Amino acid sequence: MKVLQNKVALITGGARGIGKAIALELAEAGANIAITDVAPQPEMESTVNEIKSLGVDALAIHADAVSFAQAQQAVDQIVEYFKRLDILVNNAGITRDGLLMRMSEEDWDLVMNVNLKSVFNYTKAAIRPMMNQKSGKIVNISSVVGVMGNAGQSNYSASKAGIIGFTKSIAKEVASRNIQVNAIAPGYVETAMTEKLTDDQRKLLTDAIPLKRTAQPKDIANVVKFLSSPDSDYITGEVINVNGGLYM
Numbered sequence: 001m002k003v004l005q006n007k008v009a010l011i012t013g014g015a016r017g018i019g020k021a022i023a024l025e026l027a028e029a030g031a032n033i034a035i036t037d038v039a040p041q042p043e044m045e046s047t048v049n050e051i052k053s054l055g056v057d058a059l060a061i062h063a064d065a066v067s068f069a070q071a072q073q074a075v076d077q078i079v080e081y082f083k084r085l086d087i088l089v090n091n092a093g094i095t096r097d098g099l100l101m102r103m104s105e106e107d108w109d110l111v112m113n114v115n116l117k118s119v120f121n122y123t124k125a126a127i128r129p130m131m132n133q134k135s136g137k138i139v140n141i142s143s144v145v146g147v148m149g150n151a152g153q154s155n156y157s158a159s160k161a162g163i164i165g166f167t168k169s170i171a172k173e174v175a176s177r178n179i180q181v182n183a184i185a186p187g188y189v190e191t192a193m194t195e196k197l198t199d200d201q202r203k204l205l206t207d208a209i210p211l212k213r214t215a216q217p218k219d220i221a222n223v224v225k226f227l228s229s230p231d232s233d234y235i236t237g238e239v240i241n242v243n244g245g246l247y248m
């Protein structure tokens with residue numbers, strides 16, 4: 001039997017990038033998958049078909065992670081369809097980089113809402129079915145810059161640091177219900193979010209990474225699988241750095 005056989009996992013921002021890699025990894029491990037995203041319908045359908053080709057069931061729901069009402073609706077729809085919810089991966093995220101002097105209030109609010117409020121929205125909506133089942137796994141995708149900071153990313157870093165405080169608090173709140181809540185702080189991962197870097201910027205960055213390579217989405221998905229499985233049942237409130245040694 002596969003390690004996540006018959007489990008149901010929800011991945012926010014699961015249509016592409018790291019979220020898609022996580023969806024495929026958990027599906028390979030036997031979990032049925034729901035993704036929520038604001039990506040175009042054809043892209044969501046294509047991801048769902050790829051997941052289904054691995055022999056599990058999958059559902060795509062168009063939902064803006066910023067809206068609590070849409071998060072609640074999505075979770076209700078998933079529980080109605082699959083009859084349970086075992087794993088929540090809060091992955092949806094964006095960047096709106098700029099030095100503070102030039103950062104608009106809109107860019108601050110948008111990043112905090114998409115990256116941090118979404119984690120509140122989905123965790124609050126998912127915690128009830130998990131409590132009823134007396135088990136659950138929540139994995140929040142933070143970032144290396146949430147732990148070490150980065151010039152030009154004060155909004156993004158603050159949102160990712162906020163996820164860490166939230167993770168530890170909720171881990172304490174729900175530990176007695178057999179729900180484990182952890183975070184992953186990825187380093188530089190090759191996705192649409194990071195493709196804007198010039199070759200020079202990329203070389204500088206790679207030189208600073210002890211393992212001398214950037215991450216592939218699967219490097220992050222592997223750790224999500226571990227934190228979603230019974231192998232990590234005694235780990236909660238933890239932040240796992242997956243960054244090639246960039247920050248230790």
Ligand SMILES: NC(=O)c1ccc[n+]([C@@H]2O[C@H](COP(=O)([O-])OP(=O)(O)OC[C@H]3O[C@@H](n4cnc5c(N)ncnc54)[C@H](O)[C@@H]3O)[C@@H](O)[C@H]2O)c1
Nearest residue numbers: 013016017018037038064065091092093143188189191193
């Ligand atoms: N790529 C990196 O180097 C890196 C490093 C550390 C952390 N992260 C984090 O990993 C997560 C995934 O990043 P990625 O690199 O795959 O980015 P990506 O841009 O490739 O994918 C992000 C996904 O989130 C979705 N999304 C955006 N806004 C949304 C909203 N309001 N509601 C629902 N879905 C929404 C997008 O449509 C997309 O499918 C993010 O939280 C990001 O901050 C990425």
